Amino acid sequence: MVSGVETLLLEVLPVFIIAATVGIFVAKVWELPYTIALLLAGLAVSILGVVTDLVTIDIRLSHDIIFLVLLPPLLFEGAATTDLAQFRRHFGPIIALSTVGLLISIGILGVLGQYAFGYPLLVSLLFAATVLPTDPVSVLALFDELGVPDRLAVVVEGESLLNDGVGVVVFTALLALVADGATATDLLSITGLGTLTLEMVFVSLGGALVGYVSGYAVYSVMRNLDEHMTEVVLTLILVYGSFLIAEHYLHVSGVIATVVAGLLIGNRGADEAMSPQTKISIFTSLATMAFLVNTFIFVIIGVTKPVDQLVTYADLILLAIPLVLLVRALAVYPVTALTNRLSMSSISTEYQHVIVWGGLHGSIPIALVLGLRPDLYPSLPVGELRAMVFGVAAFSLIVQGLTMPTLLDGLGVVTRSEAEEVYELLLGRARAVDAALAAAERLHKNSEIPTPMYEAFTAEYEREKEQLRTAIQTLLGAYLEVGTRNS
Structure with missing residues (x-):
């Protein structure tokens, strides 16, 4: 005789895996938000009748x-x-x-x-x-x-x-x-x-x-x-x-x-x-x-x-x-x-x-x-x-x-221009550089990396940080709406 737990593993778990896989595939191929893809997968499970009645599986939510x-x-x-x-x-x-x-x-x-x-x-x-x-x-x-x-x-x-x-x-x-x-x-x-x-x-x-x-x-x-x-x-x-x-x-x-x-x-x-x-x-x-x-x-x-x-x-x-x-x-x-x-x-x-x-x-x-x-x-x-x-x-x-x-x-609400996309990329990279510098400082303070390596790393990333700052300022100067559109 099959227990309730065994029935759950044998019947519901495969459906769960199949529906999740189908949902991910649909989301990627059709470029849908994954919740919509999962909803469609759930409907497909129901229509195909893979599992006929939840009550017989004895799952009590x-x-x-x-x-x-x-x-x-x-x-x-x-x-x-x-x-x-x-x-x-x-x-x-x-x-x-x-x-x-x-x-x-x-x-x-x-x-x-x-x-x-x-x-x-x-x-x-x-x-x-x-x-x-x-x-x-x-x-x-x-x-x-x-x-x-x-x-x-x-x-x-x-x-x-x-x-x-x-x-x-x-x-x-x-x-x-x-x-x-x-x-x-x-x-x-x-x-x-x-x-x-x-x-x-x-x-x-x-x-x-x-x-x-x-x-x-x-x-x-x-x-x-x-x-x-x-x-x-x-x-x-x-x-x-x-x-x-x-x-x-x-x-x-x-x-x-x-x-x-x-x-x-x-x-x-x-x-x-x-x-x-x-x-x-x-x-x-x-x-x-x-x-x-x-x-x-x-x-x-x-x-x-x-x-x-x-x-x-x-x-x-x-x-x-x-x-x-x-x-x-x-x-x-x-x-x-x-x-x-x-x-x-x-x-x-x-x-x-x-x-x-x-x-x-x-x-x-x-x-x-x-x-x-x-x-x-x-x-x-x-x-x-x-x-x-x-x-x-x-x-x-x-x-x-x-x-x-x-x-x-x-x-007319969709307003992101190419300049704004570039701005967001630059801003994201600048944040990543700041995070890297902060992590390096913490590691050096804890004596986890040697001073020469820390100084070389810091110098390289400080140069990139200054280049990013210059690029962002130039972009904001050329496209005034970039800095204010999302405020």
């Missing part, structure tokens, strides 16, 4: 598995690769969109969903909190390829990073109400709203504090280390440790703790506590973890036969897609208009159009809805919710993601 295993690496990697300086510069619109904008969207979709889907208000709000957090991976890959200004990319990425945290906090609070058998009347009462608001503020601020403290502790240790493998292990411990401490021991937001820890390590830690080799090792490890998690999520979609569910619940999905787009627009335009009036890093109308259409819904919504199980939440229409979330995610990744270049061209 509990809420804890989703939160403890899948979410932390996705959130940490996204935070660690965010430019904190640019994030701070555009913090006004980012925080407004990710908090006020998201809450407005959830509220509107929750109310409309009562009539569109026939759900009770609490269930409709839960669906909204599940589906509305955005995923920047696919659209940012296109942004980088097409030369979208850094300012727009940072706003889109920053909003997604924070609204993931806020969305998960709202999702968790609403799910707890559903599990307790609460009603919309309980939620909408003054006491209910007040309690919910205070709880969200407490868990959010508490999570941010845990993330900062745990991130700073690891950063402090890494400053005194120069062993890249040990620092990789410390980072991986921080990825899950910050989440566990916050969520299970202090009962605050593990999601926000992970995001804050990632921002600290990915920026201050990378600048002050990591050697070039350590940076490469850590960021490669984080990217690999995020890729594996994304692959797992989309393969699980495939083996759960979503095509059958898409057909069964096509009417609900066709209602959900335009509603999600509508409520995003109803939040983005008024919120950005308000931040513009307050002079919080003005966002142009063209940028607002891109932010609305670029709000892709991918890994986070799918991970959240996969954690809903009929046996744990019998009052929820889990099958319908999964199909609707997947349908919205599929539409946003495939249709919105693949039409983004056309939208950018039509709006």
Whole structure:
């Protein structure tokens, strides 16, 4: 008799490997963002019927598995690769969109969903909190390829990073109400709203504090280390440790703790506590973890036969897609208009159009809805919710993601010229030279390289640094827009 673990290894693992391979191949050959390629691979698995029914394999994706295993690496990697300086510069619109904008969207979709889907208000709000957090991976890959200004990319990425945290906090609070058998009347009462608001503020601020403290502790240790493998292990411990401490021991937001820890390590830690080799090792490890998690999520979609569910619940999905787009627009335009009036890093109308259409819904919504199980939440229409979330995610990744270049061209947002490409190459090389000089100085200070070698190395790289500085200044003098276009 074949055990559950043996069945998992014999049936699911080969599918996982095949889907990942197909996804990578499609991404490379068709030049697609890998999340879109993985989605297509997952759909192919479902259509071909490689695995007929996930239930017979007895894999139970509990809420804890989703939160403890899948979410932390996705959130940490996204935070660690965010430019904190640019994030701070555009913090006004980012925080407004990710908090006020998201809450407005959830509220509107929750109310409309009562009539569109026939759900009770609490269930409709839960669906909204599940589906509305955005995923920047696919659209940012296109942004980088097409030369979208850094300012727009940072706003889109920053909003997604924070609204993931806020969305998960709202999702968790609403799910707890559903599990307790609460009603919309309980939620909408003054006491209910007040309690919910205070709880969200407490868990959010508490999570941010845990993330900062745990991130700073690891950063402090890494400053005194120069062993890249040990620092990789410390980072991986921080990825899950910050989440566990916050969520299970202090009962605050593990999601926000992970995001804050990632921002600290990915920026201050990378600048002050990591050697070039350590940076490469850590960021490669984080990217690999995020890729594996994304692959797992989309393969699980495939083996759960979503095509059958898409057909069964096509009417609900066709209602959900335009509603999600509508409520995003109803939040983005008024919120950005308000931040513009307050002079919080003005966002142009063209940028607002891109932010609305670029709000892709991918890994986070799918991970959240996969954690809903009929046996744990019998009052929820889990099958319908999964199909609707997947349908919205599929539409946003495939249709919105693949039409983004056309939208950018039509709006005239793609602005990278040949001069800007040269400028970025020169700037990247200058940063690499600075990193090499810093590493050489550290090695010499620790007596790991002899003085003559250090002096020769330093002299050579100082000459290149001066040549790069001259070239950059010449380019900026000839093309004034290069230095200001992405500011």
